[in-house]
Amino acid sequence: MKDTIDAILKKHIPKEKGNLIPVLQSVQKKKGYISPESVNRISNYFRISRSSIYGVATFYSQFRFNPPGRHSIKICLGTACHVQGGDFILKALQAEIGISPGETTDDMRFDLDRVACLGCCALAPVVMINNKIHSRMSVIKLKELLNKYE
Amino acid sequence: MNKKTTQNISVQIDGKTINAPVGTTVLQAAQKAGIYIPTLCYLENIKPYGGCRLCIVEIKNMRAYPTACTTPIAQDMEISTKTPELQKLRREILELILSEHPYTCLICIDKNNCNEFMTTTRKVSVTTGCNFCANNGNCELQDLVEYLELTEIKYPWAYKEIKPEKNNPFYDIDYNLCILCGRCVRICNEVRYSEVLDFVQRGNSVIVGTAFGESQKDAGCEFCGACIDVCPTGSLSEKMGKWVGIPDKSIETTCVFCSVGCKMNINIKDNRIVNVGPKPGNRTNPLQLCVRGKFVPGDIMFHPERITTPLIKKENKWIEVSWDEAINFTVNKLEQYRGNQFGVISSAHESLENNYVLQKFSRKLMKSNNVDLVSSFPDKNIIKKIHEYYTHHKPANIENITNADTIFVIGSQTNLSHPIIENRIRKAAKNGKKIIVANTHDTRTSYFAEQNILYKQGEEHTFLLSLLFVLNNKDSGKLSNELKQEFNNFDIEKVFKHCGVSRQDIEKIVKSLLNSKNPVIIAGDGILINPYSIFNFNTLVNIQTILKKPETCKIIFLLNEGNFYGSTIAGLHPDLLPGFDELASEKNIKKWSDNWKTDLNNTKGLSGNEMVNNIAKDGITALFVVGDIPAHPNLAKLKFLVQQNMFLTELSEHVHVFFPITGFTETNGHIINLERKLKEIIPVTAPAKDVKTVWETISNLARAMQEKGFDYKKPEDIFSEINSFIDLSFATEEKAKKEILPVRADVSVKKKKLPVEIISENNYFNYLGNDLLELIPDMEDILGEVVSGSSSGSSSGSSSGSGSI
Ligand code: SF4
Ligand code: SF4
Ligand code: SF4
Ligand code: SF4
Ligand code: FES
Ligand code: FES
Numbered sequence: 001m002k003d004t005i006d007a008i009l010k011k012h013i014p015k016e017k018g019n020l021i022p023v024l025q026s027v028q029k030k031k032g033y034i035s036p037e038s039v040n041r042i043s044n045y046f047r048i049s050r051s052s053i054y055g056v057a058t059f060y061s062q063f064r065f066n067p068p069g070r071h072s073i074k075i076c077l078g079t080a081c082h083v084q085g086g087d088f089i090l091k092a093l094q095a096e097i098g099i100s101p102g103e104t105t106d107d108m109r110f111d112l113d114r115v116a117c118l119g120c121c122a123l124a125p126v127v128m129i130n131n132k133i134h135s136r137m138s139v140i141k142l143k144e145l146l147n148k149y150e
Numbered sequence: 151m152n153k154k155t156t157q158n159i160s161v162q163i164d165g166k167t168i169n170a171p172v173g174t175t176v177l178q179a180a181q182k183a184g185i186y187i188p189t190l191c192y193l194e195n196i197k198p199y200g201g202c203r204l205c206i207v208e209i210k211n212m213r214a215y216p217t218a219c220t221t222p223i224a225q226d227m228e229i230s231t232k233t234p235e236l237q238k239l240r241r242e243i244l245e246l247i248l249s250e251h252p253y254t255c256l257i258c259i260d261k262n263n264c265n266e267f268m269t270t271t272r273k274v275s276v277t278t279g280c281n282f283c284a285n286n287g288n289c290e291l292q293d294l295v296e297y298l299e300l301t302e303i304k305y306p307w308a309y310k311e312i313k314p315e316k317n318n319p320f321y322d323i324d325y326n327l328c329i330l331c332g333r334c335v336r337i338c339n340e341v342r343y344s345e346v347l348d349f350v351q352r353g354n355s356v357i358v359g360t361a362f363g364e365s366q367k368d369a370g371c372e373f374c375g376a377c378i379d380v381c382p383t384g385s386l387s388e389k390m391g392k393w394v395g396i397p398d399k400s401i402e403t404t405c406v407f408c409s410v411g412c413k414m415n416i417n418i419k420d421n422r423i424v425n426v427g428p429k430p431g432n433r434t435n436p437l438q439l440c441v442r443g444k445f446v447p448g449d450i451m452f453h454p455e456r457i458t459t460p461l462i463k464k465e466n467k468w469i470e471v472s473w474d475e476a477i478n479f480t481v482n483k484l485e486q487y488r489g490n491q492f493g494v495i496s497s498a499h500e501s502l503e504n505n506y507v508l509q510k511f512s513r514k515l516m517k518s519n520n521v522d523l524v525s526s527f528p529d530k531n532i533i534k535k536i537h538e539y540y541t542h543h544k545p546a547n548i549e550n551i552t553n554a555d556t557i558f559v560i561g562s563q564t565n566l567s568h569p570i571i572e573n574r575i576r577k578a579a580k581n582g583k584k585i586i587v588a589n590t591h592d593t594r595t596s597y598f599a600e601q602n603i604l605y606k607q608g609e610e611h612t613f614l615l616s617l618l619f620v621l622n623n624k625d626s627g628k629l630s631n632e633l634k635q636e637f638n639n640f641d642i643e644k645v646f647k648h649c650g651v652s653r654q655d656i657e658k659i660v661k662s663l664l665n666s667k668n669p670v671i672i673a674g675d676g677i678l679i680n681p682y683s684i685f686n687f688n689t690l691v692n693i694q695t696i697l698k699k700p701e702t703c704k705i706i707f708l709l710n711e712g713n714f715y716g717s718t719i720a721g722l723h724p725d726l727l728p729g730f731d732e733l734a735s736e737k738n739i740k741k742w743s744d745n746w747k748t749d750l751n752n753t754k755g756l757s758g759n760e761m762v763n764n765i766a767k768d769g770i771t772a773l774f775v776v777g778d779i780p781a782h783p784n785l786a787k788l789k790f791l792v793q794q795n796m797f798l799t800e801l802s803e804h805v806h807v808f809f810p811i812t813g814f815t816e817t818n819g820h821i822i823n824l825e826r827k828l829k830e831i832i833p834v835t836a837p838a839k840d841v842k843t844v845w846e847t848i849s850n851l852a853r854a855m856q857e858k859g860f861d862y863k864k865p866e867d868i869f870s871e872i873n874s875f876i877d878l879s880f881a882t883e884e885k886a887k888k889e890i891l892p893v894r895a896d897v898s899v900k901k902k903k904l905p906v907e908i909i910s911e912n913n914y915f916n917y918l919g920n921d922l923l924e925l926i927p928d929m930e931d932i933l934g935e936v937v938s939g940s941s942s943g944s945s946s947g948s949s950s951g952s953g954s955i
Contacts, residue, residue, distance in 0.1 A: 036361070036362050036364075039361060039362075044597075049339065049345030049346075049348070050345070050361035050369070050370075051345060051346055051347055051348040051350070051359070051360050051361045051369065052339075052345070052348045053361065054348065054350055054359075054360075054361035054362060055348035055349050055350045055359075058350045058351045058352065059351075059352045060352070061352070065362060
């Protein structure tokens with residue numbers, strides 16, 4: 001862990017703020033997410049505070065701060081899906097698996113994110129699990145669907 | 151400001167001509183002329199942020215509406231601050247800001263009548279309007295709404311649905327009230343350098359937060375409270391005094407917890423401390439304090455366990471008695487123990503006045519020179535050394551740190567012991583100054599260091615010695631030639647090995663010090679609370695002498711309690727009469743006998759340690775303790791033990807009479823801080839009826855014992871007595887002596903043990919010996935691990951993690 005980060009950091013000289021985003025991108029690519037430990041290392045290297053690194057990272061939607069789960073759920077909250085009750089599905093889903101967007105369940109079974117539009121508005125509301133689109137979602141359908149992913 | 155470099159230019163603001171130096175902002179120029187421009191994100195002395203746009207102005211020949219806080223003035227600018235157009239825009243801006251804020255109460259026509267009927271509903275957990283907000287009545291949004299006469303808001307209130315945080319120690323957070331002015335973020339990063347807060351998330355969800363949403367404590371919050379002080383809304387609120395309402399008085403006094411002696415403002419209502427913080431409505435440039443200054447006074451002065459009546463122990467039970475009874479009881483006993491069997495041990499948190507009267511009582515009336523302070527210094531002579539040093543080198547002031555080009559911090563946990571010193575170190579680091587930190591373990595200061603040295607535990611003296619050796623070899627002055635003789639046959643490699651620091655690292659430090667124009671050396675507990683404290687002191691002074699920068703190189707000795715130096719100059723030292731006059735000199739005995747119209751006993755005084763040890767041999771039979779001393783089995787053998795304190799402690803078990811004592815916010819007096827400046831402490835609340843100061847207690851005792859010379863009516867009487875004998879401005883002394891300090895480097899490297907028998911935890915978080923972690927649960931929360939962790943990991947093992955009396 002430490003070595004991977006160190007290797008990434010070593011490639012990014014000078015220690016300038018401008019290099020922060022590329023470092024974060026490499027870390028995300030290598031580790032799948034930005035962990036508190038990585039941020040500590042980066043903070044010491046660049047002498048930029050942890051909160052400010054986190055602030056920068058959360059400014060971009062590309063960064064995750066939790067390890068990916070075995071299955072990735074992306075829930076669409078684009079206009080069409082929103083109108084068709086997407087956020088109701090999201091609330092139900094949050095209640096079911098107990099996490100908010102951006103988080104991963106403790107048992108690492110699921111991670112959850114919201115997306116803006118998956119490009120199949122006709123099928124709204126839409127949920128994507130591991131790159132597979134599930135259309136015309138309802139709360140009941142969703143519950144059944146989740147059972148298929150262990 | 152420097153006259154030569156600043157050039158004044160003139161501008162017109164609202165038709166008024168104003169002269170101000172180049173670089174002044176429109177806002178500053180207007181404020182200087184007494185012209186009000188509304189602001190929300192602006193903070194005095196911090197880089198302007200230009201975020202809220204409420205300070206917009208019109209400037210002739212400039213397009214759009216520049217923000218006054220970010221626009222510098224230019225010659226002949228014509229500025230308008232209050233055109234109808236501007237006010238309209240400001241109202242719109244404020245409306246937008248408030249659209250995400252519980253604004254109903256703000257624009258309610260009944261708002262002024264509502265307050266008095268709503269007192270209980272205020273404690274609901276979610277703030278839905280001013281009447282449910284801790285900020286009510288002291289809120290910049292309310293002020294702005296009033297100023298801009300905003301009576302309606304066209305947008306519906308969008309509640310942010312952020313869970314209020316109520317689990318943090320000392321303060322609550324409710325970001326639903328946050329208007330994103332960024333003051334907290336900026337003060338935490340740019341003034342306190344704690345770097346806990348930042349804006350996180352994006353778009354609509356932007357909010358102030360910590361990394362990964364950690365709790366404040368996990369994110370490294372130092373609980374200085376600066377963010378609360380500057381927050382214009384109720385988003386950040388202190389738990390204590392939260393629902394007390396608007397203070398009716400604010401009084402400035404001096405913090406005595408550590409020797410920085412910060413100025414503090416205390417807000418009071420109905421003789422209770424509401425909080426320590428800026429006066430109501432005065433947020434943009436608050437005094438900077440640390441967690442102790444900010445949160446302790448309110449918690450401790452009104453602590454439920456505080457003792458507020460005199461107590462006498464009868465058949466192992468405490469009986470509450472009147473002052474008269476307690477005084478009579480004490481007088482009867484004390485009469486039997488005059489002479490060398492009596493002793494006084496006091497606290498360096500007490501004022502100059504109190505400690506002066508206390509030692510005078512012991513020496514003049516009780517005829518005993520057994521007076522001492524509870525301290526962690528294994529060698530009492532260190533304070534004498536420091537005093538001597540001050541007579542040759544003007545003591546540093548705190549701003550010397552900010553201005554130094556190189557700062558060398560040795561053996562100090564400055565962020566805990568002297569946080570405002572730490573703050574200046576960090577400020578210097580951020581300004582690109584060179585920071586060198588040396589300790590046995592990494593500290594928070596290490597993060598700011600260019601060079602971070604770790605030496606082995608208990609090896610401060612060998613570390614300093616190797617520095618001296620390397621530095622000395624590069625010099626050929628009188629002193630270094632003498633030293634070279636001493637260093638003859640000196641095995642430097644062995645010393646490097648001893649302290650665990652490489653020659654390379656030592657060379658690098660020496661180089662930095664030699665290249666520095668005005669270095670500051672900060673010596674902490676690791677140096678002073680050390681069996682080699684005197685050796686370390688001498689080595690440091692030698693280093694300074696060889697650096698040949700007597701006026702610009704400063705050594706700062708970090709004494710812990712607020713009034714250690716002041717208490718010693720007041721005479722609370724077994725070997726020293728007031729004014730650092732050696733007791734061993736007959737001349738001084740005569741001088742003080744004359745001063746006090748008495749015949750002083752010339753028997754050498756015992757230190758606190760010796761007193762406790764001598765109890766066993768019946769050398770000491772009666773003790774008067776102000777504050778607390780570590781428990782010791784001998785104490786049970788005392789014939790008579792008096793304690794004056796705010797709380798019962800472990801010691802109280804052996805105590806016969808207990809007098810309740812005032813805290814520093816309840817009495818007048820002075821302390822002398824580490825800059826050797828006299829600072830005034832001022833009463834902010836009246837003590838409970840039966841709580842008295844040390845000087846009142848002692849004067850009562852002395853009068854009951856028919857002794858003259860204790861007819862003080864008020865602390866000022868004592869102060870003028872001290873001042874008539876001792877020059878507390880130190881003006882004469884600086885002129886008098888100028889010869890070089892006699893320094894001897896003892897170059898032998900032997901292992902020494904602390905010459906102490908009674909070991910107590912060296913805890914910065916105590917007041918009058920009372921453990922603040924025990925008394926204040928929130929303090930335990932934030933420091934529990936840190937304090938125990940630091941003492942085990944600290945410099946000289948059992949030595950620096952511990953102290954003696
Ligand atoms: S922060 Fe000010 S405006 Fe907002 S609810 Fe509290 S008192 Fe009212
Ligand atoms: S209390 Fe001090 S350290 Fe903590 S967040 Fe506020 S300003 Fe920063
Ligand atoms: S918490 Fe207070 S100081 Fe910080 S940004 Fe919000 S309103 Fe401003
Ligand atoms: S730094 Fe020292 S004097 Fe200042 S507030 Fe803290 S404890 Fe008090
Ligand atoms: S809005 Fe959901 S797929 Fe387009
Ligand atoms: S005070 Fe000038 S923009 Fe906020």
